[in-house]
Amino acid sequence: MGIESTAHTFGVGLSTLEGEILLNLSSTYTTKEGGIHPREAARHHVEVAPEIVRDALSFCSEKKLNICSVAVALGPGLGPCLRVGAVTARALSLKLSVPLIAVNHAVAHIEIARKFTQTKDPVTLYVSGGNTAVVIFAAGRYVVAGETLDISLGNLLDVFARELGYGYPGAPKVLELAQKGKKLVDIPMPIKGQDLSFSGMLTAAKRMLSKGVDVVDLAYTLVEESFAMVTEVTERVLVASGKDEVSLTGGLARSKKLVEMLGKMCEERGAKFSVVPGDLAGDNGAMIAYVGALYYPFKSFIEIEESFVRPRWRIEEVKVPWRTSFSV
Numbered sequence: 001m002g003i004e005s006t007a008h009t010f011g012v013g014l015s016t017l018e019g020e021i022l023l024n025l026s027s028t029y030t031t032k033e034g035g036i037h038p039r040e041a042a043r044h045h046v047e048v049a050p051e052i053v054r055d056a057l058s059f060c061s062e063k064k065l066n067i068c069s070v071a072v073a074l075g076p077g078l079g080p081c082l083r084v085g086a087v088t089a090r091a092l093s094l095k096l097s098v099p100l101i102a103v104n105h106a107v108a109h110i111e112i113a114r115k116f117t118q119t120k121d122p123v124t125l126y127v128s129g130g131n132t133a134v135v136i137f138a139a140g141r142y143v144v145a146g147e148t149l150d151i152s153l154g155n156l157l158d159v160f161a162r163e164l165g166y167g168y169p170g171a172p173k174v175l176e177l178a179q180k181g182k183k184l185v186d187i188p189m190p191i192k193g194q195d196l197s198f199s200g201m202l203t204a205a206k207r208m209l210s211k212g213v214d215v216v217d218l219a220y221t222l223v224e225e226s227f228a229m230v231t232e233v234t235e236r237v238l239v240a241s242g243k244d245e246v247s248l249t250g251g252l253a254r255s256k257k258l259v260e261m262l263g264k265m266c267e268e269r270g271a272k273f274s275v276v277p278g279d280l281a282g283d284n285g286a287m288i289a290y291v292g293a294l295y296y297p298f299k300s301f302i303e304i305e306e307s308f309v310r311p312r313w314r315i316e317e318v319k320v321p322w323r324t325s326f327s328v
């Protein structure tokens with residue numbers, strides 16, 4: 001069983017030890033206006049957790065499934081949200097007398113994409129409301145080869161949507177507006193080596209909005225330029241690493257526009273490109289359960305006393321024995 005609660009979504013998933021996804025239940029915190037409030041998102045998780053957990057347990061008893069371990073995303077993420085998942089997982093581990101497994105949320109996004117896209121050793125672009133990173137596997141670890149130095153790409157679009165009066169998550173609204181746009185406005189596009197910065201773009205867009213620049217043109221520009229930036233960084237990492245596969249994961253993997261731009265770049269570079277399935281793109285418990293299943297044969301369990309949340313857990317610190325042991 002896998003528990004996810006790092007940000008806006010509380011989810012419970014089930015995977016067999018062979019990695020087959022059996023169940024993926026979740027509830028996502030949204031707002032009518034304004035952004036994500038960590039404490040309120042955590043309150044949402046506290047409210048929905050009992051029913052989701054109960055449904056998952058009923059599914060197990062109906063199908064006569066035994067839970068052998070509880071995996072939980074302990075970070076990175078928002079402290080108050082992470083604690084709800086951690087408390088739920090500890091309680092389940094004690095009640096069912098099964099071990100706990102600590103899962104890094106970013107590793108889960110990468111591994112679920114690797115499973116379903118059937119890529120072996122891809123350059124992974126992970127883009128969501130909370131993260132923007134290009135990750136490769138090197139020297140026995142996942143390593144961030146390029147990332148945002150300030151806000152994430154999803155956050156850029158969410159905050160811009162908030163300026164327009166939309167609630168959370170606002171990125172889908174901006175993507176929709178952008179589809180009607182044709183004219184690019186002049187906006188800064190800072191790429192620093194293999195790293196990115198989106199906060200300057202956001203400030204410029206807010207300023208232009210207050211000066212009466214057309215909303216559709218601004219949305220179009222933000223989407224086009226930010227997607228071009230992540231595509232460029234992915235291309236740089238692809239070339240520098242010598243790998244020949246690219247995988248796209250995270251909530252923004254649902255954007256057709258981003259898929260199109262990355263697909264074109266990969267075609268030009270002769271690289272295989274694949275995208276995580278839409279229902280597993282955003283945060284979900286199934287990917288946590290799946291990584292739990294990857295860890296299980298290595299008995300990578302943790303004690304309850306060690307199950308503290310890790311809001312800033314870097315991917316480089318994570319052990320990935322399923323890749324190092326079999327060199328796959």
Ligand code: FE2
Binds near residue numbers: 109251
């Ligand atoms: Fe995520």
